Amino acid sequence: MTVFKHETLDRTVRYQGPIFTVYSDKVTMSGGGTATRDVVENKGAVGVVALDDVGRVVLIKQYRHPVGERLWEVPAGLRDVHGEDMLITARRELAEETDYTAARFDLLVDLQTSPGFSNETIRMYLARDLAPVPEDERHERLDEEADLEIAWFDLDEAVAMVLRGEITNSSTVAGLLAAARARDDGWATLRPAT
Incomplete structure (x- = not known):
């Protein structure tokens, strides 16, 4: 052919x-x-599924104007710093949006969000070995991030929220499902972060 x-x-x-x-x-x-x-x-974006030592994932709830709703999401952000490595962007977004850092990052999945009309790509990372950002080093949240809610959910409960239609952000859906599958496979399917 x-x-x-x-x-x-x-x-x-x-x-x-x-x-x-x-x-x-x-x-x-x-x-x-x-x-x-x-x-x-x-510009593209990155997202982070951050898991703590007991299998909980940190989610944020923030207002998304195009849909007029506050959505549960994993921390994520645009690749808006010219020339910045995607992993550095992921580390920055995790710290800014959740007040946590991670010692370990693995690559979960790459997404083309709407290839019928957009070239947008999102790279989803798995972050583990988490530690809180010291209080005096935390990012000042402005605009739609000023009132974001941060909460921890068992990964299986977060997947159930996806299946109940309570989590609808596409990159979050993909990241949570990929993280649950990777966990069930003993993390053998993860790719290196760099």
Whole structure:
């Protein structure tokens, strides 16, 4: 079978902002014609499933304006520091959003969140061997993070929350399910963090 090579013939910028850019691309199609496809180009993000020594995961609940709700999520953040290694971003986001650091990070899963219209990728890490950030070194939370709630859940309960529809953030869903599977496999399926 011959695989058709799709080519972008033209690109028009529709919107350009600090987090994402929207393009309309004219693309060659496998059937011989062309089509216009809107594309959201995103910086990408990282997320962290942080487990303590007794198998609890730390979740945060924060307001997400596009859906108008406060959602339970794992700590996560945009890759908005130019040139910053993803693992460093993950370490920073964990500390800023939960007041914890981790001595051990492993790679859980890589996600393409909405490949039908966006190039956004999220790398999910598993963090273990946790320690609290000293009180005087904690990040000052502003904007939507100012009133975020931090709570600990048994990993199995967090998975049950996913299955009951109480956790709907896609990267959190994927991270929690991947962490539970990795735990059930004795951590043998984890990949190195770097």
